Amino acid sequence: MFGAPWICRRCLNASLKPSKRRLIRLASTATSHVAFSPALLARARSMAQEHEKLSKETAESFDAKIAKRIGELQGVAKALKDWEDTQSSLAELNSLLKDATTDAELRELAVEDLASTSAELNTISHNLATSLTPKHPFADLPCLLEIRPGVGGGEAALFAADLLRMYRAYCSKKHYRVSVLKYETADGETNGESPLSEAILEIETRGAYGDMRSEAGVHRVQRVPATEKQGRTHTSAVSVLVLPSIPASGSEGQDISEADLNDPTSDYYVSPADVRTDVMRARGAGGQHVNTTDSAIRLTHIPTNTVVSMQDSRSQHQNRAKAWQILRSKLAQSRREAREEAAIKVRNSIGASKMGRGDKVRTYNWGQQRVTDHRSGLSVHNLDDVMDGGDDLEKIMDSVKSWLSDKEIEEMMAEEADSGLNKTTK
């Protein structure tokens, strides 16, 4: 059973209603261009203007906040400029072709040019669309990666340990700082091959959430377990959760300000009054009479009944701090999810058909040495390299990221069209 399987709603509200869905064809799949709604173009232009204005301002005096905003706008400004340049050269070429006085040789060149520029426009439009999709609010944060075995008993627990190894290898290759926040095995052993009952990996590098978020979902394994005498292939599953890692109040250099952590309306706020702490109680008289080593902590967020328990460390103090960190992450995530769900309900014309929490995102097939991602559809045939966190894993992750980005573009455009429609009908 899955404890609290989680899947990024954004990643998965993939299929939009057919009527709105093909509002625009994307460059990667289409022969025709991305067609931007006037509203979307207007938005891009106003962002580019803001970029220009702020750039002028900082030329005179430096302000960290403004500099940050400029950074955010830069992508759009550049993509828009490319797009407009391409549009105007297309217009030029077209008028050249329309013009009866254009001589034959020039006309031929123009035709060639037109073909290549149109092709370029596809990429450029796609870039513009990507730069306009709102960045995930947690994208710059570090993250927690939670791995739990699902159906499949001991084999699932073994595969969970394999996945943990895979992600650790991937992170070390990317030079991410990681630490194991929680590691629970079925039998208390921590060495090598022991089956895992739950692990939480903290990836402390900023932006890790953005990189890892599309790994969330159910990962399925098909192989012959070591314990299987008849040599039959079993299918088991492991769920992966990706949570934003919320810095403890008072830590510096983070994207979340102290104010956010103390603001009751923020996603990151947890009121201590809502959290019950349970500790292991020594039997008998306690105090000097006994010298137990219990350091387990269990936190319960009463309004949502979210429970986090932690017993890895000998230090109760540390277990408490880690439990709080995980609790904060879980609550921030579920609040965001809840808001997204509400937003989807509001604009139900889009009616995102949700993929269930239990839907599989990827299959690892030992017999065929194959890994297939069910979202991007990409298969690679170098399973060992994937499990070693190698280039093939990155290839799959990249394919999911561009799949996800396409989905988000579609969603954004549909949304934009929707709001445009609403405006005109009012």
Next chain:
Amino acid sequence: MPRLSNAVLLRAYGISPLLPLVLRGCRELPSAINELRWLREHVRSENKSRDTRLLSRKLLELCRRRAKGEPLQYLLGTQPFGELEIKCRPGVLIPRPETEAYTTHVAEILLSQHGKGPLEPKTNQNSLESLNVVDFCTGTGCIALLTNSLLSKRFPRVNVIGVDISSHALALANENLAHNLKDLNADKASSRISFEAGNLFSDLKHPSFHSFSPDVVISNPPYISEKGFNTETTRSVRTWEPKLALVPAITLERPDCAPEDIFYQELLETYSTQKSRMMLLEIGDSDQAMRVAKLAVRIGGDCKVQIWRDWPDQEAPPEAPSMVRIEVQDGSKGSLIHRDILVKGLGKARSVLVLWGSYIDLLHPPSADGTDPPESLDWETTWEKD
């Protein structure tokens, strides 16, 4: 001590052949699983060698010692205490989690009052917001060190002295001071901590102690009776930890005081005449809590008394009494007077807090309703891991 059932031992063996050994020492399967993991991590981090046979032999050796009841903290050599790591070894009592809980809570209370004025002690008029703390019967030094570490984060001046009669304890306390130096704001010239040899029953009158007038006194003295030592302590405590730390060794004839309470009487008599503001005394059970509360009311002069349970920062369920009534002889007239005492926290009665002077207004809420509180503390909660 109940024997471990064969079924439990067998189950443990199924998980790891080493687990039954650890289980003999610590008695509970979930704890044994954790302990085995910590032992394994310890062996790995202590030994550079990757020779797995050597490592397994060392691990087996540690598990065998654990099976004989040797405390895990002595095997590993440390015990976490708040944000600190306290070194432990035979001859000195291992710090307990309840001690960690109230020490942290005292510091949090003081920190929450910091900057509000009245915490500035009279003793040192020209140094604003300095705080003198004494930890009597300091053992490993854990209380003194954690108090210093927490308070010096905000108080510009914190002076802490830890006192113990045992030279083993003092040597270890000083090692612990060096071991935790980075957490103690030692670079701050204004934060001072030292450990001194002293016998509570003779040296308190010594001039060097007189010149240090503490605002806060914390003590976890020996408080177990001879009988309690034989019947209520676990085998591991009895065989491995020093009796000097557990059972008061001096049996002075004190007609009005149980032998296991003499440290409290001595501390209260000494410090209520000095200008102390707050005293926190760890106690063994609810009966002792009531006795010490009475002692405090009787000899503490103008003071307010509270009883704290194991986890003083946690809210007790509504059915737990939040007040208890005690009766004492009014010294001069011999008549009985009663006092209602605040009780807070989750768990079993664990410490008695005494407040004097300005600390009363600061830290003691005015009593609420008119209903009569119960006269016993018989209420306890447990939470067993599921």
